[in-house]
Amino acid sequence: MIQIRNLKKRFRNNTVLDGIDLDINEGDVVGIIGPSGTGKSTLLRCIDLLETPEEGEITIDGAVYSLAEHDRRQTLALRRQTGMVFQRFNLFERKTALENVMEGLVTVQKKPKEEARMLAEGELKRVGMYDWSEHYPKHLSGGQQQRVAIARALAMKPKLLLLDEPTSALDPELVGEVLETIRDIASQGFTMMLVSHEMNFVRKVANRVIFLDGGKIVEDGTPREVFDRPKSQRAKDFFAKMHLLKQPEYTI
Amino acid sequence: MMMQILSETNLFDFGLVGRQLPELLKYLPITLELALLSMLIGLAVGLLLAVIRMKRIPVLRQIAAFYISIIRGTPAIVQLYIAYFGIPMLLKYMNLHFGTDFDISAFPGFACAVFAMGFNESAYNAETIRAALSSVDRGQIEAASAVGMTYPQALRRIILPEAMTVALPGLGNSFIGLIKGTSLAFTCAVVEMTAQGKILGGRNYRYFEVYVSLAIIYWAVTIIVERILKFIEKRLELPEQIDKKAAAAEEPEKARTFTKEAKVRYDTNKKPEKAFSQ
Numbered sequence: 001m002i003q004i005r006n007l008k009k010r011f012r013n014n015t016v017l018d019g020i021d022l023d024i025n026e027g028d029v030v031g032i033i034g035p036s037g038t039g040k041s042t043l044l045r046c047i048d049l050l051e052t053p054e055e056g057e058i059t060i061d062g063a064v065y066s067l068a069e070h071d072r073r074q075t076l077a078l079r080r081q082t083g084m085v086f087q088r089f090n091l092f093e094r095k096t097a098l099e100n101v102m103e104g105l106v107t108v109q110k111k112p113k114e115e116a117r118m119l120a121e122g123e124l125k126r127v128g129m130y131d132w133s134e135h136y137p138k139h140l141s142g143g144q145q146q147r148v149a150i151a152r153a154l155a156m157k158p159k160l161l162l163l164d165e166p167t168s169a170l171d172p173e174l175v176g177e178v179l180e181t182i183r184d185i186a187s188q189g190f191t192m193m194l195v196s197h198e199m200n201f202v203r204k205v206a207n208r209v210i211f212l213d214g215g216k217i218v219e220d221g222t223p224r225e226v227f228d229r230p231k232s233q234r235a236k237d238f239f240a241k242m243h244l245l246k247q248p249e250y251t252i
Numbered sequence: 253m254m255m256q257i258l259s260e261t262n263l264f265d266f267g268l269v270g271r272q273l274p275e276l277l278k279y280l281p282i283t284l285e286l287a288l289l290s291m292l293i294g295l296a297v298g299l300l301l302a303v304i305r306m307k308r309i310p311v312l313r314q315i316a317a318f319y320i321s322i323i324r325g326t327p328a329i330v331q332l333y334i335a336y337f338g339i340p341m342l343l344k345y346m347n348l349h350f351g352t353d354f355d356i357s358a359f360p361g362f363a364c365a366v367f368a369m370g371f372n373e374s375a376y377n378a379e380t381i382r383a384a385l386s387s388v389d390r391g392q393i394e395a396a397s398a399v400g401m402t403y404p405q406a407l408r409r410i411i412l413p414e415a416m417t418v419a420l421p422g423l424g425n426s427f428i429g430l431i432k433g434t435s436l437a438f439t440c441a442v443v444e445m446t447a448q449g450k451i452l453g454g455r456n457y458r459y460f461e462v463y464v465s466l467a468i469i470y471w472a473v474t475i476i477v478e479r480i481l482k483f484i485e486k487r488l489e490l491p492e493q494i495d496k497k498a499a500a501a502e503e504p505e506k507a508r509t510f511t512k513e514a515k516v517r518y519d520t521n522k523k524p525e526k527a528f529s530q
Contacts, residue, residue, distance in 0.1 A: 048398055076400055084398035090391035094413045094490065104399035107409055136490050149395075156399060 001025060002160055002191065007056030007067060009039065009046055009215075016042045017053065018215035024160070024193070029186045031206030031223070032195045035238055038212045040195040041087075044162040047193070048084050049075050060159050080108065083158030087165040089145040091137040097124060097148045098133040101155045109156070123151035127181050143174030147181050154185065161185075163194045167201075179205075199242060203227055211235045268461045269468070272452055276465055279448040280473070286365060286434040286444060291427050293370025298377030303407070305378070306385050316378070323375035328368075332439040335368035336361060361440035368440070369433060376426050384419035385411060417488045424481040428474055435470075445469065 007020040016039040024030055032040045045051040046067055047058060056067040058078070065078045091100050101120035105111045111119070124130045127147040137145050146166055153161055166182065167175045179201050186192060186205050196202050202209060202223065209226040211219035211234075218232045219225075230236050258264045304316045323331070343354040388411050396406035435446035443451070449466045453459035 050394055050397065072402070076402065079398060080400040082398075084395070086391060086395060086398075088391050090389070090395035092392055092395070092410050093389075094410075094417075103396075103409065104401070107405050108400040131496050135494050135496075138490065139494055152395075152399065 001059075001061065003059040004047070005057050005059075007043070007046060007053055007058075009042055009051060009053040009056075015215050017046065017056075020056070020215075020217060022210070022217070024191060026191055027189045028208055029190075029192045029194065029206045031202035031209045032193060032212060033197075033199065033202055033209060033226075034212035034218075039215050040212055041164050043212070044084070044164050044193060044195060047160070048082050048162055049078060050084075080156070081159045083153030083156050083161045085146070085149050085153050085161070085163045085166050087169050089137070089142070089149045089169070091145050091149055091152070093137055096134050096136055097129055097140070097151075100137075100148055101152045104152065104156050120151070120155055123155045124148070126154065126185070127151045128177075141174055142170045143177045146170065146178045150178075150181055150185065154190070159191065161190050161192045163192060163196070165195050165197065167196065167198060199227070211238070213238075265458060265461050268458055269465050272449075272462055272465045273469065275452060276445055276449055276462075276469060279443065279445040280469065282362075282442070282444040283431065283434050283446075284473075286362070286369065286437055286442070287427070287431045289366045290369035290373055290430055290434075293366065294373025294377045294426075294430070295423070297371060297374035298381050301374060301378035302381035302385055305382055307403075320375045320378055323372055328372050328433060329436050329439060331372055332365060332368045332436055335364040336440040339364050339367065361442050362437075365434075365437040365440040365442050369430065369437070372433075373426060373430055377423060380419050380422035380426065381415070384415035384422075387418045388414045417485075420481065420485055420488065424477070428477055431473060431477065432470055 002024040004020060004022040004024075007017050007022075008015070009017040020043060022030075032043065034040055042051060046053045046056065049067065049070065052070075053067050058065050058067055060078075060081050063077075063081075065074060070078070091097075092103060095103065098117070098120055101123050102113075102116045105116035105119055106113060109116075121130060121133065124133055127150050129144060129147050129151060132140060132144060132148075137148070140148065150166070163182065167178050170178060175198070179198065182192075182194070183201075183205050194202065194206060204223075206223055209219070209221065209223045210217055211226055211230070211232070213232075213234045219230055219235050226235070227239065230239060258266075301316045301320065304312045340356045340359055343352075343356050343359060346352050347354055347356070392410055392414070393406055396410045397403075401409070434444055437444050438447040438450070446466060449462045450459075453462040
């Protein structure tokens with residue numbers, strides 16, 4: 001059980017998150033959608049303390065962490081509970097795929113090299129990248145890099161996996177393999193928060209969808225409830241726009 | 253014609269240029285020691301200054317900026333003299349004030365020279381290293397934090413190895429400058445190669461010849477250092493291409509496990525406890 005309470009984040013005068021409360025059950029896959037600039041990514045980054053919010057706390061398995069005030073020890077403790085997958089993969093450039101996955105196991109969890117290697121190879125197999133273990137990021141396509149990044153995050157056995165628009169930096173033809181990987185790990189019972197613009201994917205993979213607007217949770221429910229019967233006007237407008245985009249430019 | 257005049261008039265003694273080389277080369281180790289030790293100090297202090305400025309640590313940051321400004325704003329030879337006269341004065345003050353018992357007259361000029369040149373070097377290295385550190389993509393640092401690494405861990409394992417490839421040409425350049433800069437160490441009463449050259453020249457007043465010999469040695473050393481740097485640069489390069497893991501051929505079963513399992517899972521993609529709305 002993960003509880004987020006009263007998360008508030010401002011950038012100067014711009015309130016990005018305006019008191020977010022969220023309870024996430026173990027094994028939940030929470031899709032976060034909404035117009036751009038409504039704090040979807042900021043929400044994830046605050047949970048991982050890559051941004052420091054003004055207020056807010058998170059409880060993971062009974063342990064309470066303040067998001068607003070934290071010393072170095074608390075920061076590390078929280079980060080060790082969470083895993084992050086970035087939009088731009090952010091693999092370590094000078095390390096092979098295998099070393100990327102091993103890095104946290106060795107330096108953070110202080111596992112012996114051999115054990116770390118075995119675990120890392122297991123994770124690479126899980127995302128179908130085992131054959132590319134010895135390759136450096138520059139040898140890999142965007143989709144492959146993202147799969148390694150997912151393996152890197154999973155290797156740390158996070159209680160909560162945060163995926164920040166994992167496919168938006170990819171060429172369209174590479175999106176599929178990454179979505180497949182995410183769907184695969186979602187079905188394995190990892191608790192995840194997923195920010196994505198791939199509405200159809202969110203619909204398929206998430207068992208709960210949150211619509212953020214103006215720093216607040218506007219819709220919260222099963223994919224069917226949110227996508228098919230949105231209650232708020234804002235969400236209705238948003239989906240209408242998305243559908244408009246999908247229509248042909250003109251018809252004869 | 254020119255050669256004839258030179259050899260007949262004894263204006264320039266070709267032979268001496270070569271004959272003096274062994275005498276000068278005896279002092280090459282001192283020159284190299286000076287350069288290497290100063291470079292070590294320069295790298296360590298330079299890295300410290302660079303991190304202070306990168307992380308914008310209050311107070312320390314202002315001190316670092318002030319320090320760099322002073323060091324870069326004064327000539328190396330002045331700094332050497334200040335170290336040579338200043339360090340013994342400092343020791344004497346400490347003897348008087350704290351009752352310590354340093355032997356001031358025994359304090360080696362060599363150490364003064366290394367101090368002065370090392371700290372001089374650090375100010376220049378700080379800027380090179382800072383530029384290299386900031387060239388590392390912020391995303392990787394975030395990724396390291398997200399994995400749970402502390403900043404020192406990220407610095408050592410992720411940032412520095414990558415920054416090093418960027419900093420290497422600049423640092424190499426300043427090391428080459430430093431090797432030649434050691435010729436100022438005579439100010440601290442250190443007899444290194446150039447100082448020995450002056451002594452040799454003083455014996456027979458063949459100063460021109462001795463400086464030509466020195467020029468040849470410094471040039472040769474620089475060429476060797478350039479080679480070494482090239483070699484290191486090559487070593488740091490990531491391989492252009494890597495063959496797909498040979499293990500795939502060794503254990504075809506293992507490699508394919510994922511796809512098989514996954515396929516079964518996708519075919520029967522039903523999770524009773526988690527109804528995906530499809």
